Amino acid sequence: MTPGPDTGPGPGPEGAAGTDEAADELPAVAPQLRELRRRAGLTLEAAAARARLSPAHLSRLETGRRQPSLPLLLGLARTYGTTVSELLGESPAVADPIVRAGGPGAREADGWTYWQAGGSGRGMQALRVHVPPPATAGRGPRGRGQGELIRVHPGEEWLYVLDGRLRLHLGEVEHLLEPGDSAHFDSLTPHRIGAASTGGADLLFVHTLLQSSLAGLCLGGTTTHTTTHHR
Missing domain, CATH: 1.10.260.40 (lambda repressor-like DNA-binding domains)
Incomplete structure (x- = not known):
């Protein structure tokens, strides 16, 4: 406004x-x-x-x-x-800076699984993500996997591969990331993310999309629900 x-x-x-x-x-x-x-x-x-x-x-x-x-x-x-x-001079509540293991439950969307890795309501949002293998990724429009959807939106994104191999498309360039590799890019660059290994991939993901739900991210699909298991 x-x-x-x-x-x-x-x-x-x-x-x-x-x-x-x-x-x-x-x-x-x-x-x-x-x-x-x-x-x-x-x-x-x-x-x-x-x-x-x-x-x-x-x-x-x-x-x-x-x-x-x-x-x-x-x-x-x-x-x-x-x-x-x-x-207005109001004193905001001090946010807890610590996110404990076994805290918020996992959230899933079309085979992608997310765990909160940072505090809510901040300018950056941090997640731990499991990217499903290509064969099991949810199907999007026109029968394509959700990881194949090209996303363009304001903000920045940073990711770090923990396990498995990750395929990252930025513009016309495809990058293959191994464990320990990371990427930091402007979200206005057309991009898509998918696993490149049969067991999927695990990564840390930080973005600046404060108002976005999981459905609005460049990662998983269009529906979410909460589960109680943890990684």
Whole structure:
């Protein structure tokens, strides 16, 4: 959601209608906006340009003379690389940095199996993945295995082969990866992943697709369910 033009919340030269009430309701917004901008090393003009606001409008937000709407809060959070909760001065719960073995159950999709290897709700998502042998991979559109589907989407991906051999297509080039090999690539490069050994392949996989479900990844298929076994 992108903030709209600098229209202001109400009539008058400063959009004054409702401004005093807004300042009382959200007292932490103004100082947080100033602090986050300074922390990002941005001038008022540079931050306003990124947020698609006028410097005067952003200045009024930072001094508490104008109420930010929810779309504007979302846009400012993206500008400063933070969350609306931080803009409002809320203290987020500290996430547990440790993911224990035998924790979250395996999830499966068309023969692919996934185990959570990192914390949820972060900019990077980490998984441990078992890629099925080519003959047992789920069938996708037109009868092709899901590993043969070419994916293109925003983000970055990193993988490390633990066991077996992995076939990775990046653009027009095919790479054969052995245990210990890794790859790090831009997800806008057309790509597909599949096992190249009869026993399948096991890998660590890290991606930046925060909003994606397993079905949205370049790995397995279109349906998922949770199981209780672990690797």
